[in-house]
Each structure stands twice: as structure tokens, then as C-alpha cells.
Amino acid sequence: MFPLTEENKHVAQLLLSTGTCPRCIFRFCGVDFHAPYKLPYKELLNELQKFLETEKDELILEVMNPPPKKIRLQELEDSIDNLSQNGEGRISVSQDGSIASKNSNLNVCNVCLGILQEFCEKDFVKKVCQKVEASGFEFTSLVFSVSFPPQLSVREHAAWLLVKQEMGKQSLSLGRDDIVQLKEAYKWITHPLFSEELGVPIDGKSVFTRMAVMKALNKIKEEDFLKQFPCPPNSPKAVCTVLEIECAHGAVFVAGCLIVSFSGRYNKYSRNLPQTPWIIDGERKLESSVEELISDHLLAVFKAESFNFSSSGREDVDVRTLGNGRPFAIELVNPHRVHFTSQEIKELQQKINNSSNKIQVRDLQLVTREAIGHMKEGEEEKTKTYSALIWTDKAIQKKDIEFLNDIKDLKIDQKTPLRVLHRRPLAVRARVIHSMETQYVDEHHFRLRLKTQAGTYIKEFVHGDFGRTKPNIGSLMNVTADILELDVEVNHLLWNAHWQSEFNQSYALWH
Secondary structure (H helix, E strand, C coil), X not given: CCCCCHHHHXXXXXXXXXXXXXXXXXXXXXXXXXXXXHCCHHHHHHHHHHHCCCHHHEEEECCCCCCCEEEEHHHHHHHHHHHCCCCCCCEEECCCCCEEEXXXXXXXXXXXXXXXXXXXXXXXXXXXXXXXXXXXXXXCCEEEEEECCCHHHHHHHHHHHHHHHHHHCCCCCCCHHHCCCHHHHHHHHHHXXXXXXXCCCXXXXXXXXXXXXXXXXXXXXXXXXXXXCCCCCCCCCCCCCCCCCCCCCCCEEEEECCCCCCCCCEEECCCCCCCCCCEECCEECCCCCHHHHHHHHHHHHXXXXXXXXXXXXXXXXXXEEEEEEECEEEEEECCCCCCCCHHHHHHHHHHHHHHCCCEEECCEEEECHHHHHHHHCCCCCCEEEEEEEEEECCCCCHHHCHHHHHCEEEEEEEECCHHHCCCCCCCEEEEEEEEEEEEEEECCEEEXXXXXXXXXXXXXHHHCCCCCEECCHHHHHCCCEEEEEEEEEEEECCCCXXXXXXXXXXXXXXX
8 A cells, every 4th residue: 555645745746856766755745564565676666756746737836946837748858957056957758748857767865865775775885794694703682883974964855845835835743753764764675675684683773863953953044054065965966985985893701700609700819010001101010910911812712803991999019819709790792692502611711721821711691781880889888808918117016916806897088098199189088907917027027907897998998098097007006107019819700699680691692
């Protein structure tokens, strides 16, 4: 059943006469169901021409400038040139009364520039699919994103003003929202074709215009627009060109985790290894980092373009991370390979661990983006356990440190340490030292094991940072104290039941 009604006839006649394709005519007549757009183009054109046949071989052509004219078909050939202001998009009438462009065999649409004509054909769809298949990506679904040139917005605006004025003469209105968007019509036509050709479900994500063009069109007055741009849009001399076909894959998230707690963690055993590349003024200070020792292997195996590394906190370059390790996650950008068995993941983990004695990772897992968010939740509420080797300027006995064992939930104020003031804002942060446990070594050394609120600067809690951390070990003992070694022993972060369930579900999806 043809989708247009007698009420649409005048507008459809006007648009076709000015060089608009059948599918764009459907859009401006508010045809918002899919089936008509999917019909073969030649069939659509023939059906539209039959629908627009007028009695007594008369055809009404109206444009905004010059005034409307009523012309018999035999007179149209001589008169039609007067309708074009710049000579482009000349129109002729064939013997059967159909209108065709002299500029090209395609009769390129003056609104969509051929997008709803040539680029809806199976030959073009096959060309895109060949590009996808040649990219080497593994995928089970596809998101199809198309970006159209901003010139289309201007042409559509001009066509809308033409139709709006014509409908106004019939006491009818046409808002911008009444027009079916080009991106929607294109999606209706091509998505089934792409899905059939590639054998996977298709999702759509389209960008219709450049924001600057749309803002300008929304602000410009109709009379000013009409002075600068022809209404209707002139007929183009050639179809628009596809500039580029790109393939990309959604990000893959990899996390390391303990089987017991299902939390992603790494251990660092070196006191000369930063968490991330240490580069100052363009110069690398150390040859590697935790991030690189892990991600280099993942990039190679997943054939990804790049990565983003994140973790629950960070340790200084000279601090070891022992015990149950530190949670981390890596986002792999545009990976070409995404399907792995659990055995392959275990082998990848072993390869990372065998490559260096400076780090170890635990039970790598594929996880979702949502799952990664839980790693950052409750940063201030988490606790960590540290072990520090402390030096004092005064000679001490075992009894001089025992009182520290009895201190519980000590509240301290820490002004931003001098050593990080270049990268963190100046502020005073309240932190809690939950408990301390001492071990006497000799007259000038003892070990301190302390459980603290996450985010506590342990080095500054020991030496005081010139009084910027109050109280501190030095002030509590009435000595000058400094820290010689520091280790992170326990990171008390356990994923809750919801997180664990979400993790299990995401893991099952990947396997």
C-alpha cells in the first residue's frame, strides 16, 4: 500500500519537481514506518509518479521565488529553466511525464545528495561489509555509526522552509520534529542489509550534523536564511562521496584478582619501580613500570591499539606492595581479538609473571566496565596495613616504643605533603591510624606495623613533614624519626556480593 495520501499530494508533487528523491519526500510527508523506505528505488519512483499523475496532463510546480505557476506539460520544457537561479539542477520532462535530472543518470536528490539512493544499495552495503571483514576484528554484534556532512543540514532546512510555506497556504503546519530524520530513514533501510550480510545483529549510533551548523540554523531568521540559500535546494551535479570507512571494537576490560576475594591485585617486589612510567620534562627516569610490565603482554595478545591503566591507590617508587596485593584494571582500546578460554588467560598470566621478578599478577579475568567502577568505590572508607622500618636520632629501648601498641584510632591532620604539592592541591586531610604494632630492632631502629585509613601519607606520619602532619611518630616519641623502608602488606578491599555476582556474570559472558 502506497504510504502517501491525497493530503500529501501537493507537497510530494512540489518536492519531486525540484529534484527531491522519493524517500526524502516520504520523510517530509511524515511517513514514519519502515516498510516503504525499504522498497527498491526504481519501484518507489514509479509508484510515486503514478500517484502524482494529474488530470488533463497538468502539473503544478510552485517554488518560493518566483511565484507559483501552472504550466502544461508541452510548455514545461521551455519554461523550466526560469525556476533555477544559478543554472544548476536543470529539469526536463520525459515523454511519459516523469521528471528527471539532466545532470546525471542517478538524478541525485537535492536534499540527501544521494544518500537515500546510491548508499542504500546492496553493492554499497557489500563494500562496507568487505571492509569490516578485512579488519580482522572478532565480534558477535555490530554498532553502526554514520556521520553525514553538515551541508545536509542546510539543504534539509531549505527544503523544510519550502514545504512549511506551501502547507501554510493550506492552513497546515509542519514542525522540524514532524520530519523523519535522514539518519533514521537510512538506518531503517540499511541495518537489515548489514545484518544479513554479516550474519550478526546490528545496533545504530548516528551523528546527523555538526553541532555548530545546527546551532546556527536554530538561531538564523527565516528571511535571512532565504537571502543566503536557495529554497528549494538546487539539484546537485553529482552524488556525495564516501570519504572513509572505519572499523573499531569496543573496549575490553582486564583485571587481575584473587580467587578468594575476586578482587583484582598485583604485587610489586622492587624498590626501584614506579607504578606508571616516570617521565619528567620528556625524559624517562626509570626503564619500566608496573603498568608497562603488565600491559605490554596484554596489548600484544589482544592486538589492541592502546590501553588505560587504573588501580585502587598507588605506591611510591621505593615502596613494595606485598601480601594480597593492590587492585588494578586495564582497559584495552580497540582490541582485534576478544575471545579467550580460561586456560589461555591463565597462560597469559603466567607469561606476565615469568617475564619479570619485579611484579606478579593474580588470576587475570575479563570484566565489564560497570564492574571496574566498584574498584574505586569507598576509597576513603578502605583500610590498609603497612610495615615500616624506622630510624630515630636518639637511642631507644624496647620500653620506649611499647606505648604505641596501645594507641587505637588515632586521629591525625595531614597538610598536603611537600613532595606531592606540585601535583595535588593544598589542603588539610583528616585521617585515622586504627592501630600500631612495634618490633624493637636496635638502639636506633624499630619496625612499625600499622593499620590506617586509605589515603594516609605514611612517610609523613613518621617524620612529620616539618610539622605538616600532626601528631606524628617523632612528636609522639619526642625524637627525630625518619622512615627507611615501607611496604604495603594488606589492602583491605573486598568486593561485595553484588560485585561478585556481576563479576561472575560478566566472566560467563566472555566464556
